[in-house]
Amino acid sequence: MPTARELKDALFDAMNAHDLDRVLACYSPDAVYVTPAGVAEGHEQIAWQFEHLFKAFPDLHIAAWYKVECDDPAVTEYTLVGTHTGPFLLPDGVESAGTGRRVVLRGACACATENGRIITDRDYYDQLELYCQLGFHLEPDQAA
Template sequence: MSTAYDVRDELFRAFNDHDLGQLSQYYSPSAVLVGPEGVAEGLEQIVTVYEHLLTALPDARLTPWYKATFSDPAVTEWMLTGTHMGPLLLPCGRYLEGSRRHIAVRGCCVAHVEDDKVITHQQYYDQLELCSQVGFPRVSK
């Protein structure tokens, strides 16, 4: 049996390979993914979230740089880098068309694993950092 970190590391590898089919193998069919953009319930919705992200950032890469020392949940801090080329779903629910800007956003995730599958996956990142890097329009008075 794999540890939560083994499963999450494989999930990161599949993401960095942009392999949605492989990525979906690491989630249980009833898994829940929670992030600033909302909640995705079930495999189909989760794959759709990743598909949208990889469309917006076709060269996206997740680089883990810290892993907590306990076994479950797997807690990891990471850096997401990429070039904003397509529509990006923002936490406010709006889409921002490709800006061609390079992003580097810090974040972390908490993944609970049972029977070698992620059952819940919470992602947290600095939303202001992302919005400022992609050129989200400022609100004027």
């Protein structure tokens, strides 16, 4: 049975290959994937998250640069790079067309496993850093 570290490494390999089947094979059918953009529960929602990411950043590549060596959970710091050329859903529900901008995003994640699959995967990155690199700007609320 794979360790949490082996599963997380396999997940990063599948992400770099943009192989959705391999991505989902890392997760338990009832897994929970938590990101700053929201929570995905189960394969259907997790698949939607990764499909969206692969379409928005077709050259997406993720590289782990620090791995905590422990049994469970697997903790990893990474850099994600990609060019925004496809549709990207913003927090207000509006879909942004590709900007052509390249992003370099640092993040960290922790995943827990059970029975050889990821059951919870928590991904942490600075959403504001991502949006700024994409060329989006904060605007004050008119009521403020």
